Amino acid sequence: MWEKGVHDLLQKHFGELSLIFLAYCRSLLGSDSAEDAMEMEMAEFYDFVQETGLETKQVNFDLMTNNFIKANATNSAQVRDQHAESRRSAETKLDHLQKGDQRMTTGRTTKEVAKVKGKTDGGEAKKDQELVLYEFIGLLVRIAFQRANPSFGNFGDKKSVKHLPGCLRTMIEDEILPRARKDTSSVFRETVMTELSVLKVLDDYRAKLKAWYTKVVEDDTGKGGAGAANPSEVSDKLQLEQWKSICVDPGPHCEQDLVGIWECYRESDITGDPRCRTQYKWRLSMPQIKMAFLDSQPPDSLQAAQSNANDESNVVDFDEFLEVVARCGVDKYRAVKEVAPARAVKGFIQNLLGEMTADEVVVEATYIHAERYNWKLSKPLPGQSLAAHRKWLDCWQNIEIADLHYFPLWEKGVFDCLQECFQDLTNIFAHYSKSIGGSVTAEDAVEMTMSEFKDLVKDVGLETKDLRFDVMQNMFKKANALNNNAAHFQRKQEAGTAEAKSVEAGSAAVIASAPKRSNKAAKQRDDELDQELVLYEFIGLLVRVAFQRANPTFGNFGNKKAIVHLPGCLETMLVDEILPRARKDTSAVFRETVMAELSVLKVLDDYRPKLKAWYNEITSDDSKQTDITDKLQMEQWMRVCDEKDLVGIWECYRESDITGDPRCRTQYKWRLSMPQIKMAFLDSQPPDSLQAAQSNANDESNVVDFDEFLEVVARCGVDKYRAVKEVAPARAVKGFIQNLLGEMTADEVVVEATYIHAERYNWKLSKPLPGQSLAAHRKWLDCWQNIEIADLHYFPLWEKGVFDCLQECFQDLTNIFAHYSKSIGGSVTAEDAVEMTMSEFKDLVKDVGLETKDLRFDVMQNMFKKANALNNNAAHFQRKQEAGTAEAKSVEAGSAAVIASAPKRSNKAAKQRDDELDQELVLYEFIGLLVRVAFQRANPTFGNFGNKKAIVHL
Structure with a gap:
């Protein structure tokens, strides 16, 4: 069925197959016909298989060896014919004999196959262990079918058969012709x-x-x-x-x-x-x-x-x-x-x-070559001085990040990104390492410890779900190593046999072609193996952290996430995380900004006498000091801050005058650490007094006089309350002074600064309605003063509205109360009002149909008891006071201030209060009950878990 297709395919490629056969059998040279072809040995056939990659997982060379022997047989067709003839039954053979078929004189159904004529003279081919050209081509046909159908003939095989000539065409055109050697002598x-x-x-x-x-x-x-x-x-x-x-x-x-x-x-x-x-x-x-x-x-x-x-x-x-x-x-x-x-x-x-x-x-x-960035060609940025640019170049030459992914493709991008942020990063490093302030060169930078780096990580929120600080610790140690780049290039050299020996190929050439480190930069290298980072090591660490934050699963087995490359991830981390949040060396900027604000100067001036007395008391007490001085020492200041709990972590919720204010869910967190205390102390000293290292306790770099102490206090206040945006610098300074002097706690300072105030309605300014007598108006005011509904939602925002509504209906409500309480008739003042019992209130509810599907009378009974309580407002404000540590102690902040600022109850109204705990309502309690019922009827699911219905407000 496939005979013609195979014939045409082999005819098409016969010339190239002949050249291939010629190349491997080595002596067909210049032959014009197949008779001239010498023979291919098994070893030569193995060369052919290896070079064309004919072996597969299922068809290896051992199987091809069998095909080689099969193709080399002189009587393959005879053997197949004999095998087929032996499978025919005797009846079939006899049937053919009886019919007298002219072709089948022996009972055969096919023509008898003769042996192959292997010579030009018609003689039989000689059996040997080598292939001539036609045997080689026959072998290719066998291998093609076997490669395409490796399980063909196996018991239970149900795979569809890939037939000739398709599988032969695929093997010849895709495997053999592109790869096999051909006779290329000419x-x-x-x-x-x-x-x-x-x-x-x-x-x-x-x-x-x-x-x-x-x-x-x-x-x-x-x-x-x-x-x-x-x-x-x-x-x-x-x-x-x-x-x-x-x-x-x-x-x-x-x-x-x-x-x-x-x-x-x-x-x-x-x-x-x-x-x-x-x-x-x-x-x-x-x-x-x-x-x-x-x-x-x-x-x-x-x-x-x-x-x-x-x-x-x-x-x-x-x-x-x-x-x-x-x-x-x-x-x-x-x-x-x-x-x-x-x-x-x-x-x-x-x-x-x-x-x-x-x-x-x-x-x-x-080898894939990548050009290194030549930092010697860089120029100062607009506004960057030559000294600052030289300092940056000295720093860059010592940064070792060649082992990071895709170096050096991003080298120029990282250089430009870091050059733009270098001054800010220097200020950040200065703040956390505590003594780089005012340095002109990288030599002046002291070192950052692991704990100081942890402060930075916490301040800017560098940790993520997938990158914790323990991983950053390893990067810290990596950045602190003395020879990251040298070790990286050495590993690359030793990875390949060529690079290990030749400077012209591979990473060794990269080292040689990179711009050499200047003598000045080389002298600034920290060649001591320690656990601290200098400036250039710190910047290198930031580059490592940036890449790891953006690619937390990079390097994990099976990771297929797209890589966020440098410098993009570095720029994102610097712009979005570090630069806006990290504390910087503000020793000069702070004096020019915060210390120049009139509000801050006024706070310091107001508290100057108290602070002066405190300062003198502390500096005169030398009982715990090893060195005697009339100035405040750093160790002394740190001890005071620790003893007075001025350092630590605090948190509180926002508070409000408004009942149920959703803004009260806002939680504030702020902190002040001992490194910040120390940094404030150092930054408050004159820049010319700072030293790279500390010599003794009485050095100018370790003490502050009173004027410098005022700056220390201001710095500590701003640092402490920086995380609470509502606390202005002047209030932060005042708050820290109050903490220091014991006037207010940290919670009280934040609660007071963030408190949401709402103005109470001043009923004293109300006037009688048109047609309302002065006596009726005074009676209404006496009643209003005793109504206690401050615990209802969004009080006091609706206080004036409820006042106006009730004033308009007061006479009608008085008459209704009079009818159901049955004894107020003819009374002139509120003192004459009798009380309404639960049963009388139930009559009212039934008469007007106050009950709804969602609000039954049993719920109203609870409101009845609530309205009958003697101290609803007082209990409400007391609960609000006790909810926060600040409000519980201070009358200036929070609900206590609301009580104090509200118009006081008149003597006449106070005398009308029903101070007896009973089960009956007087007029003002009745009106308060109606307000409660109105809100509950409009909002029956208010207060239920998961309730998301919009509130119908008073």
């Missing part, structure tokens, strides 16, 4: 040997090769010499056996194996380059060596067989030897696409002369 001379680049390589190395060639052909003794293997045969040309001996066995003429199998991975200047996963494999076999030797001889000198070592077919002169070298180079590095023919020829010559190994040739040819 094509090679017309193409490769005419390329100018190849000719230039041969011309460049002609002198060295001539010297090598002369030395080899003159050596007729010893290893590699012709005389060793054939002592009676001496020649002034290079013999085939001599060439084979040199290629396969290192000796005095070549110190490395020229034949073999090699493999290596691609290398790159770029750290973590995914292209480095590419593995190259290439080979050069002895048959290729021999074929190159034979193909380089003139066609008319080649013979079908070799007679002796000095035949023209077995020796090459120097010009022919150059072609041998070129052929071997192209054959050897053919599998590596990146190695051009000229580089392949040069590479083989370098292998032969011992200048480079095979690995080095491929690594150099495939």
Whole structure:
């Protein structure tokens, strides 16, 4: 069924298959017909399989060996026919005989198959262990079917069969033709040997090769010499056996194996380059060596067989030897696409002369180069002084981040990003390391400890769900290492055999090409192995943290997340996290801004006498001091702050005059640490008194006078309450002074500063309504003063509205109350009002239909009791006071102030209060009850868990 398709396909590619067969069997040279073809041995067939990659997981060379034997059989068709004939039954054979079929005189159903005519004279082919051309082509057909159907013929196999000629076409066009060697004896001379680049390589190395060639052909003794293997045969040309001996066995003429199998991975200047996963494999076999030797001889000198070592077919002169070298180079590095023919020829010559190994040739040819950024070409930014720019360059030269992913592609981007933020980063480092203030060069920077770095991490919120501080600790140690870059490049050099030996290929060249560190920068390096960071190590640490924050799963097995590269992730972290939140060295800026504000100066002036007395008392007490001085010492100040609990972490919720204010859910958190206390102390000293290191307790850098102490207090106040935006600088300074003097706690300061005030309605300003008498108005005011509804939602925002509403209806409500309480008739004042019982209130509820589906009378009974309580408002404000630590102690902040600011109850109204705990309501309690019922009827689910209905307000 597929016979014609296979015929047409093989006819199409017959010429190329013939050239391939010619290349591997090594002696078809110039044949015009299949009869002239020499035979392919098993070893040659193995070369063919290896180079074309015909082996698969299911079909290995062992199975192909069986196919080789099958294709080499002289009677394959006869065996198959005999096998098929033996499966026919006797009845079938007899049936054919009885019918007298003219074709079947023996009962056969098919024509008897004869043996293969393997010779041109019609004789049988001779059984051997080698393939001629037609057997080779038949073998390809068998292998193609077996590769496409590896489980065909197995018991239980149900896979669909991939038929010929499709599977044969796929194997020939996709595997064999692109990869297999072809007879290029003439094509090679017309193409490769005419390329100018190849000719230039041969011309460049002609002198060295001539010297090598002369030395080899003159050596007729010893290893590699012709005389060793054939002592009676001496020649002034290079013999085939001599060439084979040199290629396969290192000796005095070549110190490395020229034949073999090699493999290596691609290398790159770029750290973590995914292209480095590419593995190259290439080979050069002895048959290729021999074929190159034979193909380089003139066609008319080649013979079908070799007679002796000095035949023209077995020796090459120097010009022919150059072609041998070129052929071997192209054959050897053919599998590596990146190695051009000229580089392949040069590479083989370098292998032969011992200048480079095979690995080095491929690594150099495939190496991915990336240019380093030359920081020497950088210029100061607009507004950046030359001194600041020089300081930045000194710092940059010492930063070691070459081991980070994709270095150096992002080197210039990171340089530009850091240069722009360098002054801010210096100020941040100055603040946390506590003594870089006022430094002109990187030499002045002292070191940042792990605890100081932790303060920075907490202040700016660098930790994420996937990147905790314990991981940052490892980065801290990495940034603190003395030789990150050197270790990184050394690992890269040792990773490949080529880079470890050659400075021209790989990372060693990167080191050599990078701009060298200046002498000034080199002197600033911290070459002591410690647990602290100097400025350039700190900046390098930020780069590491930025990459890890953006790529927390980078490097994990199976991670497929897209990488957020530098400098983007660094710029995001600096702009969004560090620069807005980190505390900076504000020793100068603070004096020019905060200490110049009139409000801050007024606070300090108001408290100057108290602070002066406190300062004198502390400095005069030398009982706990080892050194005597009339100024405040750093250790003394830190001890006072610790004893008075001025440092720590605080939190509280916002408070409000408005009942049920949702803004009260806002939680404030603020902190003041001992490093901040110390930093405020140091920054408050004159810049010229600061030293890089501390000498003794009485140095100017370790004490402050009273004026400097005022600045210390101001700095501590601003630092302490910085996280609470509502606390202005002046209030923060005042708050810290009050904390120091014991006038207010930290909670009280924040509650007072963030408190939401709501103005109470002043009923004293109300006027009688049109038609309302003064007596009726006074009666209404006496009643209003006693109504207690401050615990209802959003009080006192609706206080005036409820007042106006009730004033308008007061006379009607009085009459209704009079009717149901049955004894107020004719009363002139509120004192005459009698009380309403629960049953009388129930009559009212039924008469007007106050009950709803969601509000029954049993709920109203609870409101009745609530309205009858003696102290609803007092209990409400007391609960609000006790809810916060500040309000419980201070009448100036919170609900206590609301009580104090509300218009006081008149004596007349106070006398009308029903101060007896009973089960009856007086008029003002009745009206208060109606307000409660009105709100509850409109909002029956108010206060229930999960309620999201909009509130109908009073």
